[in-house]
Amino acid sequence: MSSPATETNTEQVLAASRLALDPRIEQAKKLILEAVAEHQSSLAEIRGADESLAAEYQQVLDSFGKLRGGNLYFPYLASGIGNGPFVELADGSVKLDLITGIGVHGFGHSDPRLIEAGIEAALCDTVMQGNLQQGVNSVDLVSLLCETANESGAGIDHCFLSTSGAMANENALKIAFQKNFPANRVLAFDHCFAGRTLCLAQITDKAAYRVGLPDTIAVDKLPFFDHKDPEGSTQRAVEALQQHTSRYPGQHALLWMELIQGEGGYYLGHRDFFVALIDEAKKHNIAIIADEVQTFCRTSRPFAFQHFELDQLVDIITIGKISQVCATLFRDDYNPKPGLISQTFTGSTWAILAAQKIVKSLIDDGNFGPDGKNMMLFNHFESGLKAISQKYPSALTGPHGIGGMVAFTPGNGSADAAKAFVGKMYDAGLMSFMAGANPARVRFLMPLGCVTTDHIDIALKIIESVAAEMAS
Numbered sequence: 001m002s003s004p005a006t007e008t009n010t011e012q013v014l015a016a017s018r019l020a021l022d023p024r025i026e027q028a029k030k031l032i033l034e035a036v037a038e039h040q041s042s043l044a045e046i047r048g049a050d051e052s053l054a055a056e057y058q059q060v061l062d063s064f065g066k067l068r069g070g071n072l073y074f075p076y077l078a079s080g081i082g083n084g085p086f087v088e089l090a091d092g093s094v095k096l097d098l099i100t101g102i103g104v105h106g107f108g109h110s111d112p113r114l115i116e117a118g119i120e121a122a123l124c125d126t127v128m129q130g131n132l133q134q135g136v137n138s139v140d141l142v143s144l145l146c147e148t149a150n151e152s153g154a155g156i157d158h159c160f161l162s163t164s165g166a167m168a169n170e171n172a173l174k175i176a177f178q179k180n181f182p183a184n185r186v187l188a189f190d191h192c193f194a195g196r197t198l199c200l201a202q203i204t205d206k207a208a209y210r211v212g213l214p215d216t217i218a219v220d221k222l223p224f225f226d227h228k229d230p231e232g233s234t235q236r237a238v239e240a241l242q243q244h245t246s247r248y249p250g251q252h253a254l255l256w257m258e259l260i261q262g263e264g265g266y267y268l269g270h271r272d273f274f275v276a277l278i279d280e281a282k283k284h285n286i287a288i289i290a291d292e293v294q295t296f297c298r299t300s301r302p303f304a305f306q307h308f309e310l311d312q313l314v315d316i317i318t319i320g321k322i323s324q325v326c327a328t329l330f331r332d333d334y335n336p337k338p339g340l341i342s343q344t345f346t347g348s349t350w351a352i353l354a355a356q357k358i359v360k361s362l363i364d365d366g367n368f369g370p371d372g373k374n375m376m377l378f379n380h381f382e383s384g385l386k387a388i389s390q391k392y393p394s395a396l397t398g399p400h401g402i403g404g405m406v407a408f409t410p411g412n413g414s415a416d417a418a419k420a421f422v423g424k425m426y427d428a429g430l431m432s433f434m435a436g437a438n439p440a441r442v443r444f445l446m447p448l449g450c451v452t453t454d455h456i457d458i459a460l461k462i463i464e465s466v467a468a469e470m471a472s
């Protein structure tokens with residue numbers, strides 16, 4: 001099935017198709033996109049705030065901080081327009097955004113393809129779609145996601161949409177618990193991040209995010225892969241898994257895996273490590289869940305489980321962030337009983353249309369593959385960071401990450417050093433964020449649909465000048 005706008009044989013029957021193909025709509029779209037292009041063309045470089053807007057901007061920030069019960073991390077309020085990785089703030093400044101809302105704005109700001117999707121969505125009958133009433137575009141999206149997941153023979157049969165990574169993850173947990181009832185324990189890695197619901201806060205390995213919360217599920221931890229000791233770390237993780245499963249026989253419902261630790265600080269796993277753990281877990285019928293909320297579309301393949309060649313080994317996968325709509329994908333033998341997963345909202349119509357454009361464009365534009373854009377952009381960023389590290393080793397080490405996920409360790413790796421580095425770069429017009437602890441890292445989640453090596457070079461100049469300042 002495909003949406004009314006593209007299905008010519010529905011043209012005579014459906015008013016929606018006739019509306020989508022109405023020449024006035026085409027003309028309006030053209031005019032809107034022309035106007036956006038004209039106004040965004042002035043936003044092609046970093047610039048400072050306009051002094052005449054400073055006092056009012058500060059007032060708005062202060063009152064927002066009061067209303068939401070705490071100040072924003074960055075004094076950042078977007079004006080509503082940008083140009084690729086450049087974004088205009090309401091104080092008139094222009095920032096180079098390489099953190100993209102922690103991986104959400106994968107096509108940067110005011111991307112014409114997504115604006116077009118927005119116009120098409122505005123012409124649809126509802127703002128939101130939900131489980132009771134969905135549009136044909138939801139069908140197109142879940143088909144695309146299943147097809148993409150099955151590119152190398154994964155055998156994923158189902159895809160359930162939701163509005164946040166946490167909700168996609170909650171659905172994954174519920175599906176696995178129901179399938180493996182009465183097993184009710186979880187295996188998860190040290191330093192992982194899974195979300196902030198009452199349940200996911202137990203899996204997320206950060207004590208501060210659980211302060212004052214009741215224990216909801218029992219989680220047994222496994223050490224993550226250590227690239228400095230591949231065999232030893234694999235053995236330790238398998239032994240930990242064996243200890244947990246023999247201490248609580250038959251009680252583990254699932255193994256929760258972030259294949260590349262995101263919030264934990266951009267640590268990569270390894271195929272052999274995952275295979276060893278999965279082999280052991282499968283002996284106990286434990287469901288294998290890959291949390292790809294942060295990694296989706298950021299490695300050499302659309303899914304990180306494909307990058308690590310785990311196609312036949314994962315049972316449930318969750319995605320989010322860059323896809324705008326979040327989703328839980330799963331095999332048929334995990335299909336839950338009716339009523340277990342359902343939501344009022346599955347996503348906004350714009351998010352659903354944008355998700356399709358994003359996934360299709362990244363595939364068509366050559367972002368994937370061992371020599372695709374994702375890996376090429378990373379290599380460029382990595383070699384620039386290595387050069388800076390050689391010049392200022394006391395200020396910057398690493399780099400780390402893969403594809404659209406880039407990180408380095410600032411100074412002595414303390415939280416203060418990371419905060420200072422991020423803050424100085426922000427003041428110079430470059431947006432990044434922290435990740436991990438001991439060491440804390442500075443990270444970038446590049447807008448892979450629009451970023452070029454020229455943009456990375458601008459970022460590298462700023463990073464170098466901050467490193468020089470930190471080193472002195």
Ligand SMILES: Cc1ncc(COP(=O)(O)O)c(C=O)c1O
Binds near residue numbers: 169258321
């Ligand atoms: C790996 C991972 N899982 C889950 C989540 C939670 O997603 P959300 O913030 O959309 O609920 C995140 C968010 O950072 C994440 O990185």
